[in-house]
Amino acid sequence: MFAVRDMKLSDKEQVLSMVEEFYQSDAVDHAISKEIRERSFEAAAGTSPMIRGIVLVEEEQIVGYAYLTPFYTCEAGGVNLMIEELFLKDVCRGKGYGTKFFQWMFREYPDVVRFRLEVTAANEGAAALYKKLGFEYLDYRQMVLDRL
Numbered sequence: 218m219f220a221v222r223d224m225k226l227s228d229k230e231q232v233l234s235m236v237e238e239f240y241q242s243d244a245v246d247h248a249i250s251k252e253i254r255e256r257s258f259e260a261a262a263g264t265s266p267m268i269r270g271i272v273l274v275e276e277e278q279i280v281g282y283a284y285l286t287p288f289y290t291c292e293a294g295g296v297n298l299m300i301e302e303l304f305l306k307d308v309c310r311g312k313g314y315g316t317k318f319f320q321w322m323f324r325e326y327p328d329v330v331r332f333r334l335e336v337t338a339a340n341e342g343a344a345a346l347y348k349k350l351g352f353e354y355l356d357y358r359q360m361v362l363d364r365l
Contacts (some may be wrong), residue, residue, distance in 0.1 A: 219314055221321045224270030224282065226261040231279045232272065233258055239304040243339035255363070257284065273305065273318055281305035283318065286300030287329070299320070303334070303343075315346050 224232060233254060261270030261284050273281035283303045290297035300322075305314055322332070334352070335346045346362050 218276065219312075219317055220274045221318060222274060224258075224272050225354075226259075226262045228262060228272055228279060229258060231345050232282050235279075235282055235306065236302070238306075239302060243337060244304070244343065246337060248286055251326070268301070271315060273309075273317075275309060275314070277333075280309040281314065281318070283322075284360070285322070287326075290331055293331040296326075296328060297331045297333055298326050298329045300332065300334040310342070316350070319350050327344075 236254050236258065239245065240254070257268070260272070261268045261310050267286060269285045269287075270281045271283040273283070281304050284301035286299040288297055288299065289295070303315075304317070320362060326332075333351070334347065336347060
C-alpha cells in the first residue's frame with residue numbers, strides 16, 4: 218500500500234541515500250556537496266518553516282522523497298509551492314506513485330495558487346508525467362547568486 222508522510226530525522230540514512238542517487242541522475246544539471254545535502258535534509262525533517270520533507274512509503278518501506286518550499290509569488294498573486302526535489306526509486310516507477318503523490322499534494326495544499334518545479338530536458342519520463350498533470354513550461358532563464 219502506498220502512503221505519504223512527513224519526513225523524520227530518523228529517516229536520514231534512507232533519504233540521504235536517495236538524495237545522492239537523485240543528484241547523480243539526469244534529473245539534475247549538477248551535483249551538490251554532501252554538506253549541502255545533509256543541511257537540506259536537517260531543515261526538511263526538522264522544524265524549519267521554509268521547507269517540508271515528505272517521504273513516499275510502500276509497504277512500510279521508504280521508496281521516495283520530496284522537498285516542498287512555499288513562498289509568495291507576485292506573478293500569480295498568492296502562495297507558490299516549489300517542488301524542490303521529487304524522487305522515486307527505480308523499482309517504484311511506473312506504478313502510478315508519482316500521480317498519487319501529486320494528488321496528495323493538491324489535496325494537502327488547497328490554497329496554493331501555483332505549483333512549480335524544475336525538470337531537465339533529459340528527464341523525459343518526469344516531464345511527461347508533469348504535462349499529463351497539467352504543468353506547463355515557463356520560458357524563463359534562471360540566474361543565481363550563491364552565497365554559500
